[in-house]
Amino acid sequence: MTDALPIGAPVGAIDTPALVVDLDAFERNLTTMAAYAGARGLRLRPHAKTHKSAWIAAQQxxxxxxxxxxxxxxxxxxxxxxxxxxxxxxxxxxxAGKLARLASLAQRCRLAIAVDSALGIERLAYALRRAGSQAGVYVEVDVGHGRCGALPDAVGRLARQVVDAGLSFAGLQAYHGAAQHLRTPAARATAIAQATAAVHAAQTALARAGLGCPLVTGAGTGTFVHEAASGVWGELQAGSYVFMDRDYADNAPEAGAPRFEHALFVKSQVTSCGQERAVVDAGHKSHAIDSGLPRVWQRAGLEFFNGGDEHGILRGRNGGAPLPGLGETVWLVPGHCDPTVNLHERLVGVRGGLEHGVVERIIAVDARGCVG
Amino acid sequence: MTDALPIGAPVGAIDTPALVVDLDAFERNLTTMAAYAGARGLRLRPHAKTHKSAWIAAQQxxxxxxxxxxxxxxxxxxxxxxxxxxxxxxxxxxxAGKLARLASLAQRCRLAIAVDSALGIERLAYALRRAGSQAGVYVEVDVGHGRCGALPDAVGRLARQVVDAGLSFAGLQAYHGAAQHLRTPAARATAIAQATAAVHAAQTALARAGLGCPLVTGAGTGTFVHEAASGVWGELQAGSYVFMDRDYADNAPEAGAPRFEHALFVKSQVTSCGQERAVVDAGHKSHAIDSGLPRVWQRAGLEFFNGGDEHGILRGRNGGAPLPGLGETVWLVPGHCDPTVNLHERLVGVRGGLEHGVVERIIAVDARGCVG
Incomplete structure (x- = not known):
């Protein structure tokens, strides 16, 4: 069982299915992103929704x-x-209950939070006042995603309310999630150009309300080179870069952009062999499929088909590739890293590669299942 | 926090998002299925992959x-x-490691297992012999799903190997997962008629190998009335009937078939309101979307759109329905119950309905994340 897996054990000893981090690739990803942000004078505040792990946060x-x-x-x-x-x-x-918990938490760590409504600001102010604690407050502006966030014109009024309530206005939250998954650099550039225009409009609204804009924070792994080049964002929130999933790898890259490696894999095992198929023990209780199915790693010509919650079905493309045999290990690159990590209690950190490496560290997914 | 939720608390006190079981509906589902199987002299062995809960298993x-x-x-x-x-x-x-664990487990509970390969039987026999324990062995026959299972003609040889290895041949595993989700009764009837023919062929192969067939076990919530009527299956494995998800409810029902009620809900809350949309705090880290998005419960005209891992976006159909306001509760019926339950540590059991009920029980999802 993974529970009892000793440090130093060979990769072959990891029970399946397991979520495995290639620590060498992970560290290169860490360094690449840190160097990119540092060279541009940008703050990096990676999104921990990707890994939900205090140890990985500490490495970042x-x-x-x-x-x-x-x-x-x-x-x-x-x-x-x-x-x-x-x-x-x-x-x-x-x-109100959650805001009271956050106000209490703000006594024990440095905390900031986003708002996009008068009611939210009012309740946040009440909770912080009652707890006697402080938190930075970002006003979220909808920069094109069409999910949360106020319209740019409303941002001045909300930020003014933040300040008048005695709270610390920290700047703008400006995140375009949908833009991360546009496939071409041109499409992503267009989306972030529109997002930039929305931020400019929000900054104008702030100025009209007599307020400056301390910081614009946002951006994700799919688009951060555009936000970084905009002259507007001062902080990047990219998270998936540490792991890189199949979906991000499917994006055509920007010329000259930093490249990240796959560092997160599902180790699976063949448990059944049928006519022109092999079945592995990993289905969508082992990897999220909201962004599509996993890709089979380094076995050219093998394709993963949906086998349901507990199984994956492998077939050769064009009937050509040799199928793995019973008991053989098959490595999968998940379609989407964030919800995949959320399925697991722990990540198995491996040093020295997936073939000959050894287990160096068990990484707790501290916030697994923390959806509330 | 749900962790601290007291028994007897009103439904309104349940933190969001939470997975809530309507215990009244759940118990009616339990009784309905038990009565159905009992009236036909069929064994009922519900699939616990649905609920992963020892308490629910005990109720069944x-x-x-x-x-x-x-x-x-x-x-x-x-x-x-x-x-x-x-x-x-x-x-x-x-x-081999898992089989050793199972052989050890068989010393502590009554255990059976499926096989579909000579290697699997060989390794199982070795593990049981070493542990000095016993387990029933079902040979799985592929009845049309195209995933695991031997071809009918191979079943005689495998069952003979089971017997010759000194193991207890328990019968045939015959499950057609794909048939559960065919939308019309006619399509499901056709699929299970083909499955029945495959079982007959497997039974013929058993007879040729000089073996009887103690039991045929299989069937799911989408098709069990067809397996029950086949005269072939002696045990039903349906699991989802206890909860009923949106996907099963989308099946057109068989005439006269028992009906099950939705008993599993995600309680969510509106956290942001935009132009013609409301955003709730439940995304696909709160409910699985492999079988599609959740349905909004008892708010006619409101539709759930994909808002990513942590959000859901509600819009009115044809722009008509009134949107819920900030902080309002919205109940969702998950697309697929099994992987949704697997996302949560616990289910909140409510008595007296979703509107005015109270928390009666916190149900541990004992096998959450147990994918190995």
């Missing part, structure tokens, strides 16, 4: 990140409990 | 089930550790 901070983002109150609590000291909840919270 | 057994099915070694271990006494692992295991 050690490499130069200012802290991490999270999406949920319980995520913030779980990471803070494991020592993460600077957390930005880049999402709206309007529930 | 109390209602007449002979035991439960699981799909994974670690699932069997987790449920047995919580007192489940009769477990059938309706799936293939070929890993």
């Amino acid at each position: 901070v050690a490499a130069g990140a200012v802290g991490v983002c999270v999406q949920k109150t319980s995520e913030a609590e779980a990471l803070a409990a494991q020592g993460v000291a600077d957390i930005y909840l880049s999402n709206e919270v309007v529930d | 057994v109390a209602a007449g089930a002979v035991g439960v099915c699981v799909q994974k070694t670690s699932e069997a271990e987790a449920l047995a550790a919580q007192g489940v006494a009769d477990i059938y692992l309706s799936n293939e295991v070929v890993d």
Whole structure:
């Protein structure tokens, strides 16, 4: 069982299915992104919704990140409990009970939060006042995703309310999630150009309200080179770069952009062999399929088909590739890393590659299941 | 936090997102299926991959089930550790380490397992011999799903190997997962007629090998009335009937078939309101979307759109329905119950309905994340 897996064990001893981190690739990804942000004078605040792990957050901070983002109150609590000291909840919270918990948390770590409504600001101010604690407040502007965030014109009024409530206005949350997955650099450039225009409009609204804009924070792994080049964003929130999933790898890259390697894999095993198919023990309880099925790693010509919750079906493309035999290991690159990590209690950190490496570290997914 | 939720608390006190079981509907589903199987003299062995909960397994057994099915070694271990006494692992295991664990488990509970390969039988026999334990062995026949299972003609040879290895041949595993989700009764009837023919062929192969067929086990919530009417299946494995998800509810029902109610819901909350949309705090880290998005419960005209891992976007159909306001509760019926349950540590059992009910029980998802 993975529970009992000793440090130093060979990769072959890892029970399947397991979520495995190639630590060498992971560290190169860490360094690449830190160097990219550093060279441009940009703050890096990676999104911990990707890994939900205090240990990985600590590696990111050690490499130069200012802290991490999270999406949920319980995520913030779980990471803070494991020592993460600077957390930005880049999402709206309007529930009074959750806001009381966050105000309490703000006594124990540096905390910021996003808002996009008058009610949210009012309740946040009440909770912080009651707890006697402080938190940075970002006003979220909808820069094209069409999910959360105020329209640019409304940003001045909301930021003014933040300030008038005695809260610390920290700047703008400007994240375009949908742009991350546009396949061509041109399409992504267009989307972020529109997002930039929305930020400019929001900054104009702030000026009309007599307020400056301390910081614009946002961007993800699919588009950060565009936000970085915009002259507007001062902080990058990319998270998936540490692991890189199949979906991000399917994006055609920008010329000259930093490249990240796959560092997160599902180790699976063949449990059944049928006519022109092999069945592995990993289905969508082992890897999320919201962004499509996993890719078979380094076995050219083998394709993964949906086998349901507990199985994956491998077939050769054009009937050509040799199929793996019963008991053979098959490595999969998940379609989407964030919800895949959320399925697992732990990641198995391997040093020296997937073929001949050894287990160096078991990485707890501290905030697994923290959706509230 | 849900962790601290007191028994007797009103539904309104349940933190969001939470997975909530309507215990009244759940119990009616339990009774309906037990009565259906009992009236036909069929054994009921519900699939615990749906709920992964020892408490729910115990309710099923109390209602007449002979035991439960699981799909994974670690699932069997987790449920047995919580007192489940009769477990059938309706799936293939070929890993020597896992087989040793199962052989050990068979010393502590009644266990059966499926096989579909000579290697699997050989390794299972070795593991059981070493442990000095016993397990029932079902030979899986591929009845049309095209995933695991031997071809009918090969079943005689495999069953003969089981017997010659000194193992207890328990019968045939015959499950057509893909047929569960065909939308019309006619399409499902056709698929199960083909499955029945495959079972007949496998039984003929058994007879040629000089063996009888003690039991045919299989069937799921989408098709069990067809297996029950076939005269071939003696045991039903349906699992989803306890919860009923949106996908099963989308099937056009068979005339006169028992009906099951939605008993599993995601409680969510509006955290952001934009132009013609409301955003809730439940995305696909709260509910699985492999079988499509959730349905909004009892708010006619509201539709759920994909908002990513942590958000759901609600819009009115044809722009008509009134949108819920900030902080309002919205109940969702998950697209697929099994992987949705697997995302959560616990289910909140509510008595008296979703509107005015109270929390009666916190149900542990004992085998959550047990994919190995």
